[in-house]
Amino acid sequence: MKYVIAQSAEEALKALKDAEGRGTIIAGGTDVMVELHEGERTAEVLVDITKAADLRGIRIDGKEIVIGSAATLSEIASDPIVRQYYPSLCKGTGSVGSLQIRNTGTLVGNIVTAQPAADGAMSVAPLNPVIVVRTFDGEKRLKISDMYVGFGKTALDTSKELVTEIRIPVPEKDEKASFVRLELRKSLSLPMLNAAAMVKYSENKVVWARITMGPVGVGPTRAAAAEEWLKGKELTEENMAEAGRLALKDANPRSNPLRGSREYREHSLPIIIRRVLEDIKAQF
Amino acid sequence: MTYVGKSIPRNDGFDKATGLGIFTQDVALPNMLFGKVLRSPYAHAKVISIDTSAAEALPGVEAVCTFENTTNKPFNTSATMITTNPGAEPVRDQRVFTGEPLYIGDEIAAVAAVTEKIAEDAVKLIKVEYEVLPAVFDPLEAMKPEAPDVQPEFGCKEHKNVCGEIVEFGIGDIGKGFEEAEVIVEADIELPRVKQAQMETHGAVASYKANGTLEVYSPTQTPHPTKMILAYALDMPESKIHVQNPPYVGGGFGVRIGLSGKAEILAAVLSMKALKPVKIQYSREEDFLASDTRHGGYLHCRLGAKKDGTFVALDTTAWLNTGAYATFGVELLGVCGACGTAGTYRVPNMHYKGFPIYTHQQTAGAFRGFGTPQGTAVVEAAVDKMAQKLGMDLLELRKMNTTKPDDKNWFPFPVGSVAINECIDKAAEGIGWKEKRGKAQSGNIRRGVGIACGTHVSNAAPFCVDYDAVYLRIEQDGSLHIGTGIPEIGPGSTTALIQVACDLLGVPFDTAVMKFGDTAAAPFDIGSHATRTLYAVSQVIRDAAEKIRKDIFEYAADFMGVPADKLDMSEGIIFGEGKEYPLSRLAYEAHLRGKQFFAAECKVPPNSLPWYAQAAEVEVDMELGIVKVIKIVSAHDVGKVVNPRLCEGQIEGGVLQGVGYAVREEMTYVDGKGFYNKGFHKYMLPTADDRPEIVPIMIESNDPAGVMGIKGIGEVGLCATVPAVLSAVEDATGVRFDAVPLVPGRVIDGFKKAGLIK
Structure with missing residues (x-):
């Protein structure tokens, strides 16, 4: 196996091209290495992007927060810019795996592995992020919903494509976000359920709401019925509870021998959604 | 006391903190092969045919062992096999490999090859045809007449799927006790199967040579019993088997009182076939799914008291899931009753009945607490209920009924x-x-x-064969060397024992060492289990220390011109009648005259x-x-x-x-x-x-x-x-x-x- 340490996005793409489909991008390697070890993935060339200066770091660019694809979950969770605008993203990225995993794993990796309850992906999903992807021919800009094609299946071809950064709009003063995780333990465990939301709330009325939840479908799943119903409504206890109940319309949770039965998840999801909204309301 | 009562840094701290300590997975011998195991995918089945030809033909494969070409002598992987008290017989219901698997994970065959990968590939090449048979998983279901027999050959003949025997004992007259009771409560509890999850997975390196000797490295909690189990199961003289921890063990929690999973014997049979050392390291998955767990199951308790709160009758029944094989099933149901129900409170009429029940699941055996957590859970639930029914304070009801120092x-x-x-x-x-x-x-x-x-x-005696031997010697420079067969499975037993030994002898801690985890280090010691190591081994160290002090003082008397019975020793300085003489000097003077101070002692410890x-x-x-x-x-x-x-x-x-x-x-x-x-x-x-x-x-x-x-x-x-x-x-x-x-x-x-x- 060949291991290429790319110094830039350009070099990484060249290495992928040279590998002719037999290469893959590796950042923190917290999933790639496990999958290679377990025989669930094969690759002849690993293209390491962690040293690529143009893929690292977190910065403000005009009206957008830009998170490089090589930025680690720990970097994001403790970043002052992210903390200022999106504490919920700090919470979500700070909930993935364990401290050791967060010190090397990336938010982009957390999206690309396409697990339906990935805490990092869940917390960024309602923030309307744009995922910037470089291909051999140019660049494309994807929405988070474009990233998933099935359970654990990403839309990205990591032998040909490279995420360079995530661009998240800086929130307006009347826009707040939150993230909640229903967990069996604090570390090294996927949640039983997680949810995130972002709400534009003006003059005690919901202008719009984006609510995502998992694992209740493919990737972070939008609670479309609840979002629609909330429009124009005040965030009262009753309305937030009703939105929680409506979230079930878009959710299809499955039973897991460890992380809760379908019945328990259906019992808990409305409560989690209500709490996500309560947390948002508390920020206004 | 100079050392007892002080938080002295542990003697294994340096090795463990620096990564220089050797564990079984670090052991590598020349020409060593790697073993992998073929396990049953069915909870209950019969092997109709097995074809190992493709596995044997794979380059790099040096031995393939199956139930067809390996000894089929029944044994028990747990120490109970050699520690069952005279008069009772241990349950011997396991074989190295089986043609009739009794749980998902049961061993059918194993391969030794030059790399782990080849061994793994070879295991996949073994073709097995199974006839799937009916299975039962719940202990209460397993006791019903229509349930399949899990161990028709070795199970208890009188009771359906009971392993060994039903454990039953008591004091007083339980019937009369409940007649006297003015208030009666009942409690039930259902407990899960849980796993020890010790840090180091099961494993062993075994090296059998054509001269008939077997060298074994493993993380067993009981080197001597493991040696005896291997000798029995492999029909070898005990003198030709050497078992040692390398010397560190990544945790035990009871999961390897006896063999570490089955690693020692699996590695040994492969080594005997290949005539090369063989290493077997369980994956975490194998460790979780193919080694002993805690017993789950059901318990019921009935507690009777007078209106003033005085307990008069306690009757408990346990139906625990022992799984496919006995290991410690019978003993554990005994401890569940004894320590879990008979010890805490003064109850004149007490009765307990425990059913160790075979099912087609992986075996449950020893895990920290060994039945006591199960028994305690149901009795304490009943005590809480009694307090509520009587309208008494939970603390007061307990305190008035707990065992008192002069109780029998x-x-x-x-x-x-x-x-x-x-x-x-x-x-x-x-x-x-x-x-x-x-x-x-x-x-x-x-x-x-x-x-x-x-x-x-604080020990397993007198409930099973449980004794210790140690060997103390004073080196020629006066430093203390202690040889024991106990392991250091993590709690710091060896550090604490050196503290005790140094205070008993009157020698400095800094220069004292303990050789442990090795059948060659000292005569028999049952090992680390039953909350015993510090308690039990200190008993025999005390005897040996008294003996060695007597020897030292008698020898010193001439050098010091002070009668032996007037001498004492502290921190390696012998003193009496105003005179002092260093042990370091005495030990060397003795050496020059052809003498070393040493003592070996052996005893059955008491219990507390x-x-x-x-x-x-x-x-x-x-x-x-x-x-x-x-x-x-x-x-x-x-x-x-x-x-x-x-x-x-x-x-x-x-x-x-x-x-x-x-x-x-x-x-x-x-x-x-x-x-x-x-x-x-x-x-x-x-x-x-x-x-x-x-x-x-x-x-x-x-x-x-x-x-x-x-x-x-x-x-x-x-x-x-x-x-x-x-x-x-x-x-x-x-x-x-x-x-x-x-x-x-x-x-x-x-x-x-x-x-x-x-």
């Missing part, structure tokens, strides 16, 4: 020192019992406190009851059913504290294991697929982030039977956590759960049943 209870040895009521008081005080218990609450987040208490043992009370504080999210343990105050009557930091460490580790048992840990059986819990990701062991505040309290009652007053601490940190947490949850929510772990789904179901939520 069921145990065949004196009760000894008893500080259980002090434990109850300290635990209650530490948790804030008076301010917190019984507070009416509303709102979604509710808090509650609970308590439970109990006892265990360690007492404890644990108070828990929990927080419950009523909507989501999330139970969070916030704080545990764990008070222990340890007799005498030898090394405070190590003792606290034992308590803290035990408590965290108990918290996992109470709220999160559970092995879940999925029909047709087996246990879901293939590794840490699929088993909710608490992590460091989940740790509640743990307050260890050590109470010194100076036990009359213990050296310097010592009793055991090893297992007891977790024995009362389940009932303490259940009691706290009841305090917070008003609902008494009769099953653990308190995972959110179970809690919500309980709240629904209680009408708290729709």
Whole structure:
């Protein structure tokens, strides 16, 4: 196996091209290495992007927060810019795996592995992020919903494509976000359920709401019925509870021998959604 | 005392902190092969045919062993095989490989090859045709007449699927006791199967040579018994087998009292065929799914008392799931009754019946507490109910009924020192019992406190063959060398024992060493189990120390011109009648004259009851059913504290294991697929982030039977956590759960049943 340490996005793409489909991008390697070890993935060339200066770091660019694809979950969770605008993203990225995993794993990796309850992906999903992807021919800009094609299946071809950064709009003063995780333990465990939301709330009325939840479908799943119903409504206890109940319309949770039965998840999801909204309301 | 009572850094600390310590997985011998095991995918089946030709033909494969070409002598992988008291027979129901697998994971065949990868590939090339047979998984189902027989050859003949025998004992007259009772309560509990989850997976390196010798490295908790089990099962002289820890062991918690899984014997049979050393290292999945667990199952308890609260009758029955093979099944059901139900309270009429039940699941065996947590869980539930029925305070009812120092209870040895009521008081005080218990609450987040208490043992004697031998020698420069067969499985037993030995002898700690974990280091020692190592081995060290001191003083008398009976020794300086003489000089003078000071002693240690009370504080999210343990105050009557930091460490580790048992840990059986819990990701062991505040309290009652007053601490940190947490949850929510772990789904179901939520 060949291991290429790319110094830039350009070099990484060249290495992928040279590998002719037999290469893959590796950042923190917290999933790639496990999958290679377990025989669930094969690759002849690993293209390491962690040293690529143009893929690292977190910065403000005009009206957008830009998170490089090589930025680690720990970097994001403790970043002052992210903390200022999106504490919920700090919470979500700070909930993935364990401290050791967060010190090397990336938010982009957390999206690309396409697990339906990935805490990092869940917390960024309602923030309307744009995922910037470089291909051999140019660049494309994807929405988070474009990233998933099935359970654990990403839309990205990591032998040909490279995420360079995530661009998240800086929130307006009347826009707040939150993230909640229903967990069996604090570390090294996927949640039983997680949810995130972002709400534009003006003059005690919901202008719009984006609510995502998992694992209740493919990737972070939008609670479309609840979002629609909330429009124009005040965030009262009753309305937030009703939105929680409506979230079930878009959710299809499955039973897991460890992380809760379908019945328990259906019992808990409305409560989690209500709490996500309560947390948002508390920020206004 | 110079060393006892001080938190001296552990003797294995340097090796472990620097990574220089050698564990079994570090052992590499010249020409070593790697072994992999073929395991049954079915819970119950018969092998119709097995074809190993493709595996044997794979380049790099050097040995393939199956049930067809390997000894089929029945044995038992646990130490019980060689420690069952005279008059009783151990259950020998296991074979190295089987043609009729009894659980998903049972060993059918194994391969040794030049690399682990080739061995793995070769295992996949073995073609096996199975006839799938009916299986039974629940112990109560297994006792029904129509259930399939799990062990038709070795099971108890009189009772369906009972392994060995039904364990039954008591004192007084239980019928009369309940006639006298004015108030009677009943309690039930259902307990899960949980896993030891020790850090180092099972493994072994075995090297058999054509001259008939077998060298074994493994993380066994019992090197000598392991040697004897191997000699029996392989029909070899014990003298030709050498078993050693390398010397470190990555945890035990009871999972390797005897063989480490089956690693030693699997590696040995492959090595005997290949005539090369063979290493077998279980994957975490194999460790989880193909080695002993804690016994899950059902318990029922009936408690009778007078109106003033005096207990008069206690009757408990346990139906525990032993799984496919016996290992410690019978013994564990005995301890469940003895320590879990017969020790804590003074009850004149006590009866216990325990059923170790065979099922087609992986074997349950020894795990820290060894039946005591199960028995304690149901008895403490009954005591809480009794207090409620009588309208008495939980603490007062307990304290008036606990065993007192001059009591004669069921145990065949004196009760000894008893500080259980002090434990109850300290635990209650530490948790804030008076301010917190019984507070009416509303709102979604509710808090509650609970308590439970109990006892265990400090040793397994006289319930099984259990003795120690040590060998002490004074080196030619006066330093102390101790040879023992005990292992160091992590708690720091060897450090604490050196502290005790140095104080008993009067020699410096800095230059004292212990050789441990090796059958060649000293004569027989049963090893580390039953909360015994420090307690039991200090007994025999005391005898040897007395002998060696006598020898030293007699020899020194001439050099010092002081009669031997006027001499004493401290920190390596012999003194008496105003004169001093260093041991270092005496040892060398003796050497020049052809003498070394040494002593070997062997004895059956006595036994003492360690007492404890644990108070828990929990927080419950009523909507989501999330139970969070916030704080545990764990008070222990340890007799005498030898090394405070190590003792606290034992308590803290035990408590965290108990918290996992109470709220999160559970092995879940999925029909047709087996246990879901293939590794840490699929088993909710608490992590460091989940740790509640743990307050260890050590109470010194100076036990009359213990050296310097010592009793055991090893297992007891977790024995009362389940009932303490259940009691706290009841305090917070008003609902008494009769099953653990308190995972959110179970809690919500309980709240629904209680009408708290729709």
